[in-house]
Each structure stands twice: as C-alpha cells, then as structure tokens.
Amino acid sequence: MANYYDIDDILAEEEFVPVVFHNAVNGVKIDESTERGYVEQGSKAELPFWLARELHLRHAVSMRVPACFNQKTRLEMQADAACVDLRSRCPYFYEFGCKLAPLCDKTIGLLLSYSFRIRYKEVLYKAHTIAFGAATKFLALLTKEETNLYEAAQSSMVAFKRWRMGGPRLQRASILGRKRKATE
Amino acid sequence: MYAKKGYELVKEFASGEKGQLQPFNEDLVNQVIDQCAQHYLELQGLIRKMQGENVDVRETRNADHHGALIHHLALIRNKRCLMAYVYNRAEIIRNLAWKVGLELLELPEEIQEKISHSEKNYYGKHSAALQSYMADVGIDLNVDMVPPKDPYIKVRVLDDMGEGILLSDKTANLARHSMHFLKRTDAEQYIARGLMEELTG
Numbered sequence: 001m002a003n004y005y006d007i008d009d010i011l012a013e014e015e016f017v018p019v020v021f022h023n024a025v026n027g028v029k030i031d032e033s034t035e036r037g038y039v040e041q042g043s044k045a046e047l048p049f050w051l052a053r054e055l056h057l058r059h060a061v062s063m064r065v066p067a068c069f070n071q072k073t074r075l076e077m078q079a080d081a082a083c084v085d086l087r088s089r090c091p092y093f094y095e096f097g098c099k100l101a102p103l104c105d106k107t108i109g110l111l112l113s114y115s116f117r118i119r120y121k122e123v124l125y126k127a128h129t130i131a132f133g134a135a136t137k138f139l140a141l142l143t144k145e146e147t148n149l150y151e152a153a154q155s156s157m158v159a160f161k162r163w164r165m166g167g168p169r170l171q172r173a174s175i176l177g178r179k180r181k182a183t184e
Numbered sequence: 185m186y187a188k189k190g191y192e193l194v195k196e197f198a199s200g201e202k203g204q205l206q207p208f209n210e211d212l213v214n215q216v217i218d219q220c221a222q223h224y225l226e227l228q229g230l231i232r233k234m235q236g237e238n239v240d241v242r243e244t245r246n247a248d249h250h251g252a253l254i255h256h257l258a259l260i261r262n263k264r265c266l267m268a269y270v271y272n273r274a275e276i277i278r279n280l281a282w283k284v285g286l287e288l289l290e291l292p293e294e295i296q297e298k299i300s301h302s303e304k305n306y307y308g309k310h311s312a313a314l315q316s317y318m319a320d321v322g323i324d325l326n327v328d329m330v331p332p333k334d335p336y337i338k339v340r341v342l343d344d345m346g347e348g349i350l351l352s353d354k355t356a357n358l359a360r361h362s363m364h365f366l367k368r369t370d371a372e373q374y375i376a377r378g379l380m381e382e383l384t385g
C-alpha cells in the first residue's frame with residue numbers, strides 16, 4: 001500500500017468508477033439529485049474508487065471499466081499515444097490504472113505500459129528541447145505523474161547548466177515561495 | 185457524495201505550489217469534522233435499527249449492514265484526508281525550521297500568518313529539539329552541506345535590516361544596497377530569508 005499520508009494517492013483514489021449494486025443499501029444517498037435514502041439492488045451508480053474497492057471486495061458491488069480505460073481511449077492510444085489528452089480524461093491515469101487493474105480488468109496493465117513507454121520518450125525529449133512558451137500546450141496533455149517527470153528533467157538540466165557555468169551557491173530558500181516585490 | 189469535504193481539503197493543499205505553505209484552512213477542517221460527526225450519527229442509527237429488529241449485527245449482511253459499512257468507510261476516508269493535511273503541513277513546517285531559521289519571529293510575516301496556533305507550537309518545539317541536539321553534538325547541522333572554498337563571501341543587502349547587527353566577528357551596519365564581506369556562516373541565514381544575495385565573480 002502506498003503511503004497513508006500521500007496526497008497524490010488520496011487524490012487518485014477519488015476518481016470515479018461505475019458500479020452495479022448486488023445488494024440493496026439502506027440509509028445512504030448515493031445520488032444527490034434524488035431524495036430517496038436507499039439504493040435498490042441492481043441499480044447503477046458512480047462511486048469514488050476508495051469506496052468502490054471496499055464494497056467490491058465485500059461482494060456488495062461489481063466494478064465496470066471507467067471511461068478513461070475504454071475501447072475508444074485504447075484505439076486513440078494505438079494511433080499515437082503521445083498526442084492523447086490524458087489530463088482531461090484522468091489526471092492520475094497510471095496510479096488509478098494500477099489500482100484498478102487487479103480488480104476489474106487485467107488488460108489495463110498492458111495499456112498502461114504501452115502508453116507510458118511511448119509518452120515517456122516524448123516527455124523527456126520535450127523537456128530538454130521545447131521553448132518555454134510552447135511548453136504550455138504540451139503540458140496540458142500530461143497526467144500528474146508525467147508532469148512530475150517533465151519538471152524533474154527540466155530541473156536537472158538547469159542544475160547541470162548552473163554547475164557548468166558557476167554561479168552563486170547560496171540562494172533564497174525556495175520554501176518561502178517566489179519573490180514578490182516589496183510593497184512600498 | 186460521501187467524504188467529499190475531506191477530498192476538498194486535500195485538493196486545496198495540492199493546488200498550492202509544491203512544498204509551500206498556504207493559510208491553515210480552519211473553516212474547512214471544521215467542516216470535515218462536522219461531516220464525520222454526521223456519518224457517525226447515521227452509522228449509529230443503522231446499527232441501532234438492526235439491533236431493534238433483533239438481527240445479529242456481526243453476521244447479517246442486509247441492506248442496513250451495507251449502509252452502515254458505507255458510512256464507516258466514509259469516516260475512515262475523512263480521517264485519512266485530515267491526517268494527510270496535517271502531516272504534510274507539519275513536514276513543510278519542519279523544513280522551515282531547517283532551512284530558514286529556528287526562531288518563529290525570524291520567519292517572514294506572510295509565512296507566520298499562514299501557520300495555525302498549534303503548528304506554531306510544533307515549530308517551536310521542533311526548533312528547540314534541533315537546537316539542543318546541535319548543542320550536544322557541537323555542529324551546526326542547518327548550514328550549507330558543501331564545504332566553502334573561502335570562509336568569507338561578498339554579499340549585497342537587499343532590504344533594510346537595521347543598524348548595528350551583531351555578527352560573529354563584528355557588528356555591521358547593513359543598510360540597503362550596501363555591499364559587505366561577511367563570514368559565510370553569518371550570511372547564510374540572511375540569504376535564505378531573501379535579505380541578502382551572494383555576489384560572485
């Protein structure tokens with residue numbers, strides 16, 4: 001299990017999964033649009049992953065494959081994985097996929113490794129070559145994990161340049177945030 | 185939807201820049217706790233209902249059981265969100281003590297405003313522990329890790345820092361835009377706080 005306190009892990013588990021209820025449930029309002037305080041057997045709903053997993057393990061619901069791993073996405077991935085806008089589909093595509101694969105569809109694993117292989121190359125390549133202005137368009141396609149990789153690649157490049165050129169060793173602590181103009 | 189407030193709290197933390205502090209959102213934290221109380225009430229209600237119907241609470245898997253289960257899971261989820269929020273903030277606050285300064289009053293004002301009362305307490309205790317440990321081993325652990333080529337560096341003062349500031353080997357008059365040749369260990373903390381910059385070449 002990932003770190004209990006990991007912010008990204010918590011956010012990844014909030015992604016929604018479509019489920020079908022095997023049992024009726026009393027005293028809960030899954031759908032906020034209805035006033036009913038219960039769920040009927042066989043009804044469909046979308047639950048966040050943390051809830052769906054526990055209910056799935058207790059055989060109270062069964063999971064369906066979420067939209068971001070459906071056939072349409074797979075076809076797009078096969079066409080050109082590097083150009084697919086994964087952020088709007090699921091910002092935690094890889095983490096969510098890893099959690100989901102053993103529970104609902106084992107083939108998600110293949111999809112993940114295939115897309116990561118192609119996209120990783122693109123991310124590293126762009127991180128070193130792309131001009132700052134053009135980067136925003138490319139960054140808008142990346143998942144959280146890929147953005148982290150992109151930033152790591154860039155900061156290592158900056159560190160290398162600074163090491164080669166020399167420069168002040170001591171700097172303002174980054175923890176204080178970007179420098180703001182003093183209000184006069 | 186269930187445990188939504190906890191998610192909002194974590195989301196707010198994640199939306200800030202990495203490793204930087206945002207104001208402690210006491211309002212939202214209280215809302216999460218209220219939501220926990222709400223889940224607990226409904227959980228109790230369902231359990232009581234099961235007991236009233238004389239069914240075995242441990243073994244039965246009926247609709248009430250699953251309702252209670254969902255409320256229980258939502259409670260645990262909210263707890264995890266709260267814990268993660270406090271834990272990750274504590275990590276940043278420890279970093280402040282290591283990188284910026286061991287005294288609360290030395291921190292820039294905009295940072296001080298973002299720290300809640302109990303976090304200030306934590307900061308003070310962490311600094312005190314750090315200080316007593318460094319006094320015991322006799323080494324300043326929070327200075328730069330790379331050995332300097334020269335113990336003195338040239339700095340420029342970026343902000344008005346007042347007159348007659350006591351450094352380890354002299355008192356200096358650090359007016360704005362003045363340049364000085366200072367002991368590196370003296371200058372480090374001021375550079376970290378953005379009051380000076382190092383000049384090279």
